[in-house]
Amino acid sequence: MAAYDKPTLVYFNILGRGEPIRMTFAACGVEYDEQSVPYGDMKGQAGSKDWPFGQAPVLRTQGTSLTQMTAIMRYVAAKHKPELLGTTLEDRATVDALLEGIDDLYLKYIDCVYSDQLSPPARDALWAKHFNPMTAAERNGGGHLRFIDGFLERSGGPFLLGERCTIADLFLYFALEAFSRDVCFGNRPAQIYPRLGVFQEAVADLDGLKERLASSARASLSFNGNGVG
Numbered sequence: 436m437a438a439y440d441k442p443t444l445v446y447f448n449i450l451g452r453g454e455p456i457r458m459t460f461a462a463c464g465v466e467y468d469e470q471s472v473p474y475g476d477m478k479g480q481a482g483s484k485d486w487p488f489g490q491a492p493v494l495r496t497q498g499t500s501l502t503q504m505t506a507i508m509r510y511v512a513a514k515h516k517p518e519l520l521g522t523t524l525e526d527r528a529t530v531d532a533l534l535e536g537i538d539d540l541y542l543k544y545i546d547c548v549y550s551d552q553l554s555p556p557a558r559d560a561l562w563a564k565h566f567n568p569m570t571a572a573e574r575n576g577g578g579h580l581r582f583i584d585g586f587l588e589r590s591g592g593p594f595l596l597g598e599r600c601t602i603a604d605l606f607l608y609f610a611l612e613a614f615s616r617d618v619c620f621g622n623r624p625a626q627i628y629p630r631l632g633v634f635q636e637a638v639a640d641l642d643g644l645k646e647r648l649a650s651s652a653r654a655s656l657s658f659n660g661n662g663v664g
């Protein structure tokens with residue numbers, strides 16, 4: 436049998452957008468290497484084959500460079516554990532929709548982290564517009580935790596699509612970790628949306644992922660690159 440061509444994840448030494456990819460590898464039980472971003476090269480060669488969008492994460496595999504976090508998660512799952520993509524075509528499309536919807540919400544948080552350093556007024560505004568269940572019907576650009584919670588409500592849990600975990604669950608788990616740190620909302624999301632607690636327990640119990648979540652390598656990484664949140 437040919438030797439396994441270990442992919443290399445190129446990312447910063449933080450959790451950030453690298454972590455849902457690391458979690459996908461862990462849930463698939465697949466080994467990979469890591470390399471930290473050579474920032475000068477990434478920007479100097481922005482738009483090239485090696486740095487297609489001048490951004491990280493990038494996954495170097497099979498002689499090519501894959502970009503965009505959710506595309507990389509889909510690739511890893513498709514290659515090693517396709518059930519993480521969902522089983523039917525409709526389930527797969529729902530997983531894709533969830534990945535985009537979770538990213539819409541995550542990007543509101545990221546904007547608050549990098550533009551406002553999660554200052555209390557900015558954090559309160561983030562909560563009011565994108566997390567408070569009373570505002571789900573207001574203008575929010577499609578990013579609202581109530582919408583994600585609605586999938587858990589309709590699926591009956593414990594995962595977003597029901598009894599089977601998908602990569603959308605991995606991204607949501609990570610996003611909830613980020614939102615629930617003391618510096619952000621603490622345990623407010625779980626208090627207001629009780630289904631999230633059951634969801635988090637179920638994801639944290641998955642083989643492979645469990646080990647990644649408990650690892651000291653993971654614990655040593657900050658969530659974001661500016662020391663906030």
Ligand SMILES: N[C@@H](CCC(=O)N[C@@H](CS)C(=O)NCC(=O)O)C(=O)O
Nearest residue numbers: 451452489490491492502503504505
């Ligand atoms: N849509 C991209 C966003 C990637 C992204 O925002 N990468 C950040 C780090 S998390 C980056 O490379 N920032 C440096 C820059 O844009 O110059 C994805 O999902 O991978």
